Amino acid sequence: MKVDRRSFLSLLIGGAAGTALSPLPWKLTDDLSIWTQNWPWTPVPPRGESYYETTTCTLCPGGCGIKVRKIDQRCVKIEGADEHPVNKGGVCILGLSGLQLLYGPTRIRTPLKRVGKRGEGKWEPVSWDQALTRLADKLKEVRAQGAPEKAACLLDSSRGTVGHLFRRLMTVYGSPNFFTMPSVEDAYRAALKLTQGIEARVGFDLENADFVLSFGCGLLDGWGSPVRVFKANSTWKENHATVVQIEPRLSNTAAKADHWLAIKPGSEAELALAMANVIVGRNLYRSEFVDGFCENFQGLKRILALHTPEAAAAATGLAPEVVVKWAVEFARASRPVALYGRGQGRTAAGSLRQCMAVMLLNALVGAVNRAGGMWTVPDYDYIGWEEPELDEVARAGLERPRADGAGSGKYTPASSLVQRLLGSGAGQLPEVLMVARCNPLYSLPENGAVKDNFDKIPFVVSFSSFMDETAANADLVLPEHVYLERLEDVPVTAGLSCPVIGLCQPVTEPRWDTRSLGDVVIALARKIGDSAAAAFQWDDYEACLKETLEDKWDTLEERGFWYDAEFRPPAWEDGEGKFRLAGGKLDEVLQADEIVPAGDPAKFPLILVPYDSIRLAHDYIGDPPFMIKAVGDDVLKGKDVCVQINPATARKFAVSEGSIVQLITPVGKARVRVHLDEAVMPGVLYVPRGLGHTAYDAYLAGKGINVNALIGSLEDPASGFDAAWGIRAKLAKV
Amino acid sequence: MDSALIPEGVKRCPTWKFLLALAIAGAVLLWGVVAMLMVWFKGLNQTNMNDYYGFALWIWADLAFIALGGGAFFTGLLRYIFGIKELKNIINYAVLIGFICYSSALLILAIDIGQPLRGWFIFWHANVHSMLTEVAFCLSCYFAVLCIEYLPLVLENRQLDKVPFFHNLSHNMHETMAVFAATGAFLSFFHQGSLGGVAGVLFGRPFAFRTGINIWPWTFFLFTWSAAAYGPCFTLFITWLTEKITGKKLVKDNVVELLAKIAGWMIITYVVAKIIDTVYWATVTAPSLGFKWTFFYSDNPLYGKWILLTEIVLCGIVPGLLLIFGPTRRNPAARVIALLLGVLGVSLNRWVMVLQVMAVPVMSFDKWVLYYPSWQEVATTLLPVAYGVILILISYRYLPIFPQEPELNPIAPYTPANGAEATAGGQAGDESETEAVGQAAPAGA
Amino acid sequence: MSSQEDKVKTLSETPADCQAGQGSGGGPFIVLFFIIGFVASLVVGWVIFPKVLYSQKSQPFDFNHRLHLEQVDDGCQSCHFFREDGSFAGVPKLEQCIDCHEDVQGESEDEAVFVEQYVAKEREVPWLIYSRQPNCVFFPHAAHIFGAKLECRTCHGDTGTSESLKPYEENRITGYSRDIWGRNIAGFKSNTWDRMKMDDCAQCHETAGIHDSSVQTGRDACFVCHK
Amino acid sequence: MKQEQTQHRPKRYGMVIDLDKCTGCGSCMVACMAENNVSFKKDESDKLLSITWMRVYKITNGKPFPDTDICYIPRPCQHCAGQHEGHSPCVSVCPATATDYSRETGIVSQIYTRCFGCRYCMAACPYHARYFNWWDPVWPDGMEKYLNPDVSPRMRGVVEKCSFCFQRYQAAKNKAYLEGRRELEEDEYQTACTQACPAGAIVFGDLNNPDHLVHKMVDPDLKHGGRPRNPEVFRLLERLGTNPKVYYKSGRQWVRKAGDNYLPGEKPGADMHKSHS
């Protein structure tokens, strides 16, 4: 038998026929396609029992109640808690992205000690004990020099037990330098102090207002407690309330408002005062309030005399009739309210004059402590700890002036002026700075100066859960739990009309070797020892919390929040209080100079104004991947941020859609992409806050520019607040 | 060294020239294969397609190849069903070109889909209401027919033909070819048509959408008609190119002129239908959906009104008339220009029906999008071209494709006529594909 | 259809070659080779291929369903229960087993393994699930048990009364349990529980005949069983 | 056999989005991504390559400053019914029956394991509601932990789109079966975007059910493809005859006009309800 070509061919044909009649080719074809349906590199989420756990979101000051859907031990989704008084089931874009923060790659997994140069990114993991010892030693060292005021801490706010624990620690330690990050709430608080002489916060009964006059307040761009304001806006739509937005740019708020008054940036105070002038001049004010409960109406009249509609028209660019028209409509509405804002209002307190002018409008129409108006809400008073015993060093330290000057002299209205300290470099920089729940190195204006000043602080400690800019430039990082892992009280302010305390409860085991910030403070105090240790006698933070919230704890644990639905501000008829309209410091505030943006108009023909977008988180939390994905291509394209510019202005400066240009201001310059937009006023450039991170992950870092690096700060002459709303700018070819 | 394989009675270029040509075309092929493998292994992210441009260069190439390959079915139809005997002298080449076009089209489809290993779902889990299903079935079946038509030609290779079984098989297949050709024509009618239907049924895309008969939009019929009209143009054009490159007369003028004349009438009738369709679409269909026809040509110069004019007048009416009128048809230069215009015209039509459909926004607030292909797409699109060149090189060298070649080019004795034609061959070769073949050319002389 | 004259010439030139070649090969051998190729590939396809395709894995330890079924009151659902939201818990978690098996109950070695390796160490048992459907499948047990009143046996066969666990066979390409395609490599089945492919679901749904929501197929719409 | 089917009334799940309430905040987009395991890449700024089942378009009235106006249009899959129930632009063209229309729910399904990625459906969809997985989905290390097991993650090379959170319907049905019910209450099945919308701008329910809010808001003309009878309500590209089940509501004329195409000089509404045959 010879195996020749033909035999071989025959064998092959036989083989092919046999194979075709066997399952091999068919099953293989099927299985290969099934393989593509189950590629091992495409994740398969494990199945399991589905249930919800509720907690409070702390990603912004809004204080929404959230429920976390879990599958066995995994958190898979964040939804709004239906029963919660703040958000009633709604949830914002940042709240929805929370799990990306919990499970994301930017989490700091263990305490870290810097080993390379600052900001170089070289770290050595250390134990909690080592880290706390190192910090305590540093603090003891400073104290041993007899200068406890040289230790400082900076928090997002002083609210709640954690804020108070920090404050207590600074007190027993002997430092007056407890700083908080600025926000428009500071201005409201100062205005309240000046007009009513009380320490309280401002709330707005938005839901019941029927005419909302918003002076640049980003109601739908994340101001206040965003979900609550969104819901209020829907209520306005249903009730046919009138919303007037006063702003140079057609923001989302302006777009959704019934009327948009596009005024020149920075002229809000002029407009408010002119409206007050019209209301007074036409006798449209509520006399039962103004005559009954206000002081110094005559003084106000004198001041207002200068602020004619014509003057306002010149300043704002509106026609005088328009000023009059809206003043009249505002005054004639049955439940009007005027709001002071500036986007989300979380970067600076702004001009006290402007805030005051808006508040006066409310007073003139009697919208103070009335349904649908501006309410005075007392501060939460549940923290009733005994005053700590102070030693000699502490008492001496506390006597010394605050490094930022807040609360004294010219700066009396302010309680914290971190921008003055870190931005302008006024005052003595601390030796040790502890930073928690904020990211000053990113979110304070005059970013370059802040960075320089930071570099001069010998020892910086960050408690951040994420490797943000401040943590990246710290000497020691003691990462705290993220909100989904911790137990904590969340007293909500954010313009709520009623007091709400949320409870942040752990919905998952801590993912990494992190700790609750309260526990860290207590442990730190113990390490410092002596009077500090004595002032922190709680077993741990949980014990402290339960003890502090004693009477509310059961409610908090059961419902996840405590809510005083019955709260109403004190009626004027019942009290002794008066609303001061003018006189003294008030006159000084109202007659303060207008805030003029820095820079020579001849050299910088344009004005740059930062804007807030709800899709861009711009304070402590950076945009998680979901959010950055939701950012439009008219805001961010590739790595370039878009500068919004009116087409007319673009023509004038010969730039076109999509072109890459240099945006230059007196304090910095950056590469941006031109986006022509009829929504912005000619001559004004807009760049969003929240981009240009150098820290965080590859989904966020390196995209766009940090507008804080392009703008400076301007001190409000009456309060010391940072009142800059923009800066002079120009465009240049790259 | 391969002389034993070369058909009797014809002369071919030296082996080294042949191999050099193969190597050049092979290099392009290899480049395409690399791109193809990148796409298969890394996914379609290797292309510049996007969610708006889900159909792009490949699909255009696919549609164009199929239209140009339409010469095979139409010539087959004329030859076997209508019994036009003369066409037997060009049918082999028409079949070969068709075979290349269709195999390329299938390959492109296999590269184009996101999940190639699931490609068979289109058959197994077929949704018969989809035009693409119809395309896939008819395309595959017709490709089988083309294989059957090409096979006897392969078996006629001098060595293979020595095997009696192959010889007999080849003979029998020739005998029954009319049946296959009829089936092929039937299938072609449907897949050419359904390719037109692919765009025409998109009632969400007013630029593509056409009304029609029952489930078949007018584009269904227009595509079939245009493939029948322009496919032979491509066959004739490639034949002319081959003649130029080899420097030999391969098909007699009467055959060429006959097919050209038929193509001319087909083009003219097609263009008339196309004009009627366009007018109806522009004045009735599109306005009923809220679009003025000029809107579709309004955004950028690439998709301007010139495109419609070029397609209908320059690449439709002009070649049609050139081929119908005897004097221009008989003039080789005018004829070739007409053929080339025809080839461009049908390619342009397919381009518009794929690429421009994707570019035009439908929602009033949507934007026009433009797209440019990535190198991987270009390489993968050139792959079939290189493969076609190689297959033509091999087939021409080893198979008796042109029955009239020995008669027109007797090896000896030398005649002045042959010599004159041979020198004409030197002119060819400015495109890369022709260059490759060009290497093999002088040997014919 | 190239010129036949050529062919005739070609053939007539080499008739000897042809005839010789044909003669020497011999018919029977050609057929023999065909048969060898045919049979060999059949053996490969039907016998060797399935053996190569599936890998055998053993369960962490053996389990006696019959024994457990005798001990409980509520049949299969005693352990394989429904959660309050209507979802099916599937294979029990350690938590449930622990109620009885905190300590070793009987004498079986497997139980000892369970208690020592899993209960004591609080590790979930990594059971290999024969009937695990791929991720794209949404199979609502509730609809079948409460809605259609099916018995477990219809799909799961006699697992409930088995005394030990069979080896788990995994398709090396797809990662599926062999029980999805069925034991028979050709895909033939004689009982409803022999296979768990989509066609088997469809068959039963068609028999039940209550669904015709799909526009495309006139059967159940895709989203009834897919996610 | 068929009798039992007709006993329970088929649903037509649909959505109304109040564009005057919608603030363009993007919560719906992210709620959808989080619910449906939508993947993300390092750069998502090329919106032609960015998978967003729910995409919020920003439209303007085109007038110069300060007469400019902006509106946001959230665009999920429109779940078109087509000229006759189920003849959606995409369903009819899918060659492998990977996308289907359910007569019982009116939902257009997409089966990722069946899809072989020909993208014909994407070419057919005028709303660009369909997205192709050009890349393998990759979650940064650890983030795959939040994936929802009720929705299968998609592999590279297939098309995906909004499913009206069908997994939530399945879950609700599960519960109903357990409780011996067949019908669902209005609030038992709501999409993730509806639930999340902080402005309460999205309403979801059964258009066939007069008790459901969607029905009340739209007042659909069910004999004519569900055309809205409420003059403030419109659908995108009504004239194409796609008969979507996503409705939009706006008091602003220019917004309603932007929902469709009109010839120069043509008045909206004149020809709106005439569809081609």
Added chain:
Amino acid sequence: MFPFCFEWVWDMGHLVFHGGLWYALSIIGMGMTYCIIKAVIDTRRGGSSHH
């Protein structure tokens, strides 16, 4: 593609489509079978009998 496929429906669309398809396929199949069988027979009868 086949009546036992999940997607198969006994309706006009399928009958026309698959009718046409299988008709064409069977013609092709039968044609090829005829050619091959005839070629085998021709070869058995001894070479190129048709000449």
